[in-house]
Amino acid sequence: MKENIIPHSYQISIQDRRQANKHNSFLMWFTGLSGSGKSTIANVVEQELHKKGIKTYILDGDNIRKGINNDLSFSPEDRTENIRRIAETANLMVDAGLVVLAAFVSPYKKDRENIKSIVKDVNFVEIYVNTSLEECEKRDVKGLYKKARAGEIKNMTGISAPYEAPEDPDVEINTEQVSVEQAVKQIIEYITPKLKLKNE
Template identity: 55%
Template sequence: MSNNKVIQWHFSKITKTDRQRMNGHKSCVIWFTGLSGSGKSTLATELEAALFNMGIRSYVLDGDNIRHGLNKNLGFSSEDRKENIRRIGEVSKLFVDAGLITLSAFISPYREDRENVRALFSTNEFVEVYVKCSIEECERRDPKGLYAKARNGYIKEFTGITAPYEEPVKPEIIVETDTQSIEDCIQSIMNFLKNNELI
């Protein structure tokens, strides 16, 4: 028997709009995508702090953190990467419904997967931030030592080395962390949020 015949969506008496009104700001997902070492998690945590200081409710969903729990059963094959992003897209949707600005920091290398997540949201609720950084700079930083392991054959299917990264076609925001400061990147994102009346 199909799940669709035995499960039904349970509606709350409190709507997303109610929660946004109580919070005093809109909710959305800010989706940071880019190579390993490009600065996605750094920007997400810095933006969370800036929003917190403004009294804006937000939460960071980080790729490594999610793989410690919810997605700890997934590897790094293309199929597992797709499922990783599918799951976090659904979680992000719940957080947005809860009235939060959700900061999702994931390599999310496949364009189709990111577009599938975008399709879960209403207009202006999905803000794609391409954290652009040259592979040379990411490899120079190599904060987790992953590029070195990939070059030495210890990691298979590593994005940017032995697995593809598909750049966003029309992201809402592009920040270039190999030429811009963290402060400038955060300001660009904040300007977008203000100009689009999300905060």
């Protein structure tokens, strides 16, 4: 089947789209435990970028699981496939000239390495939202930890499934020590040089 797939050569390139948008495009990947603050921080980062005229889009666990990946469970194999599909989707969006913000637990190191290989290192920013399990359980925004402790949820990251923390993230945010505003400032400072086109 694969031998019958012949890519078409289109005239408008990623560089053309970036030039039209007047900024670079790349993927910002927020990883951390459920309740760590990934989506909250990503949301505010997107608002700040929007104010600056940056073309963005957020991919979030809940909107992806309800749509494109609604056939997947939370088994290790399906988690890997979930992340692979998201990475491929993000890659298309980066090619479209967007700054993509993706907020997913993404607990396995090998899956995050695979994302990097799909979108390429130069287009990948790993942001580790480092919040302790104790703090995440205390917040328990969605009530998932309570259900997991009661045995109602299987394969819950941090409880009955592992989380492999990034060893060398581009940005690390400790939400127990910094505010959302401080976290956003830290991220914006890191990505600002990356937004600039090479000929600027």
